[in-house]
Amino acid sequence: MCSRSRPKPLRPGRPRSAEADTAILEATRAALVELGWSKLTLGDVAARAGVAKTTLYRRWAGKSELVVDAVAVLFDELELPDRGSLAADIEGVVLQFAALLQRPEARTALMAVVAESTRDEPLRERIRVSIVDRQKRLVLEGRARAQDRGELPAEPDPEAAARTADLIFDVIAGAVVHRALVSGGPVDEDWVRRFTAVLLGGLRAAAQTDGPTRNP
């Protein structure tokens, strides 16, 4: 119907190399593993990727944006296993997340770009779009599955449902990150079981009181 820009570039001149993009992102992850965020340099990434610095700057505005793109894909590998119960499902995904946070490229990059984003609103938005909000699917999927199983009641108010989902997400993601990167304790089966017990207990308690009696 209309001429879309994508299928054929329609722009004159040499098109950008797609291989360069993947090579750069791979090189970025490799450099993160070896050097960590603060010692990673764009010149080094370019050299690893076999690419000129200019090529890199043509595609990304800076180190932060590049790293966000480089690690975003890692977080998309998370998935919600079907272990038969809501508690088991949560425990499974939390363990996956903890494993991800043991990978050096993920742990060094995640905190660093969040730190940068405290003074850079577009970057914060990019992080949310590329990394964080994409994983809320896990919460939504977990709830839907629990409701199918009858473990959780249906939530009539969609707005309240969204608010609760956000809260759950903050609690899970925040607690696991804090445990893994700040407290430094292990995120092992025992910790996950105790955490999940608190979380689910809280959810059920809140579901009971939240509906009928908000202000007793």
Add this chain to the structure above:
Amino acid sequence: MCSRSRPKPLRPGRPRSAEADTAILEATRAALVELGWSKLTLGDVAARAGVAKTTLYRRWAGKSELVVDAVAVLFDELELPDRGSLAADIEGVVLQFAALLQRPEARTALMAVVAESTRDEPLRERIRVSIVDRQKRLVLEGRARAQDRGELPAEPDPEAAARTADLIFDVIAGAVVHRALVSGGPVDEDWVRRFTAVLLGGLRAAAQTDGPTRNP
């Protein structure tokens, strides 16, 4: 008999200036507010403090260590208000913590040093000692107060009590940080009430099930 702390320096040579220390830490906080972590320069801090760069390097190994010391004092200002109930106490301290995370020097510094610490074990230890572990007092104090009020049962096993306190701390600190710095949503009264409800509900539920039947 009298254990003297340090009546005479006992070290030869000119002693280090105590004023320089405070001036440097103040200057560091001011620079963090104006420039943020990534644009903060040790040379700039030295200039603000009216101090030579070498003086600064004589006392701190690098930017990270300096910033940890500079912001640690901010976190010590947190205190547990006595609002009459455990829920209200928690809500109060969480709001304080959220207010702290709105301060630009705290938000930009905290995530950044945690990011650095992912590749620097001594730094991680320093963060724990100077900032994080010191605030666990709030959790312990809150529980003690709640037990005095009869809101929580006494915990016979001290080891389990410590584990639970750590877990609570990770959940609270992690969730608030994630909400404030990653999700970007407001940490307002409504959010705090809902969060506290989940947390307390979870605690009570876990306390019931945890004691009698660990492995059903």
Add this chain to the structure above:
Amino acid sequence: MCSRSRPKPLRPGRPRSAEADTAILEATRAALVELGWSKLTLGDVAARAGVAKTTLYRRWAGKSELVVDAVAVLFDELELPDRGSLAADIEGVVLQFAALLQRPEARTALMAVVAESTRDEPLRERIRVSIVDRQKRLVLEGRARAQDRGELPAEPDPEAAARTADLIFDVIAGAVVHRALVSGGPVDEDWVRRFTAVLLGGLRAAAQTDGPTRNP
């Protein structure tokens, strides 16, 4: 067939700026005049030349090498005037040399780089190639002219001729430098006339005895 010198750079990348070179060397001489060798700073030279410090370090290994290049051109301005007799020619060139040694950039630079070269063989070689040996042309030209005039006999042994030329050069350059920079006395017409008389007398005496009876 035609050996082209360098029609195309053949090297990839942006070529070095030729203007930068001349600006740097000029700035170096200006800084030598104002500050002298020991207070001359590469950063200051870069600033005067409107050039980044890195550009300077890309081209020269250090202060000494830069200064050698900067002052070498001054010495190339020396020339042998034709005043009609060997004595007059020598007096003329010695006065020129003395005038050069009154220029602050030359006097401060020459001794300093020689001092550095006492522990730096490549630097000594650079000084010889760029400054010292180039001026031996004056001795050779003076002798040739004197031989044309019949003031000096032809020297059959070319090796002995070269040795003598080196000796003459050391005597002239050394005596003038010592007079001007160490003793501190004026290198005026009177001194030059007396010095030339000794030198030429010695040359003629040596020429007579040297030929027939080397080892009596």
Add this chain to the structure above:
Amino acid sequence: MCSRSRPKPLRPGRPRSAEADTAILEATRAALVELGWSKLTLGDVAARAGVAKTTLYRRWAGKSELVVDAVAVLFDELELPDRGSLAADIEGVVLQFAALLQRPEARTALMAVVAESTRDEPLRERIRVSIVDRQKRLVLEGRARAQDRGELPAEPDPEAAARTADLIFDVIAGAVVHRALVSGGPVDEDWVRRFTAVLLGGLRAAAQTDGPTRNP
């Protein structure tokens, strides 16, 4: 005959340590040998001498003054050997001087302080007094000895004698320094013989023409 200042300090307080002075000068020479002028630091000298930096600054104004004092004594070791003829005497002292210029502390220090002195008149004076002029005794002694032997006629005009002695000194010192440190050729027996021949020939020729007919 009354109270001289030296035998007892008469000044209140602790007198300065004489050992410190000699230790500092020795340490300076040792540091010159190892490091050369440009890498010699006063802090290093103080450490080698087992002395505090302040002690050093109390006695010398800076690096140049210290080094002048440290190497001056080396030049005092030169002496005019009695080899039976003026030519042989000159050859002997020139060889001694050349040997001195092979010592690393002498060669690096001499040119460096001369370079500094081009912009520092008090330093130039200090060099002259402590090092250069003291060695003119060699010229004077050589001439006196030659006159005793009848090799040289008596010089009636003492002012002209002084001027000639200065000239001889500039020629000898300048030529040897230039040969040894700039040209880089060996100052061996052959070179010394040829140099002496030119010098003495010039002296005799100048003595003949200079007296009766200045302007023929």
Add this chain to the structure above:
DNA sequence: GCATAAACGAGACGGTACGTCGCGTCTTCGA
């Protein structure tokens, strides 16, 4: 089929901050 126009590698460029070193001064204590 051949000009066009963009992307590409290479690397020099003006900057900024780095962390270190030496200077010369000062402040403290002990001899």
Add this chain to the structure above:
DNA sequence: TCGAAGACGCGACGTACCGTCTCGTTTATGC
């Protein structure tokens, strides 16, 4: 009063990256 020890303000060092620029080269079209 001097001396040792060492912290201090200062300023230059030489290096590393930054992000931009200017080259010559390559590579897909579209005239």
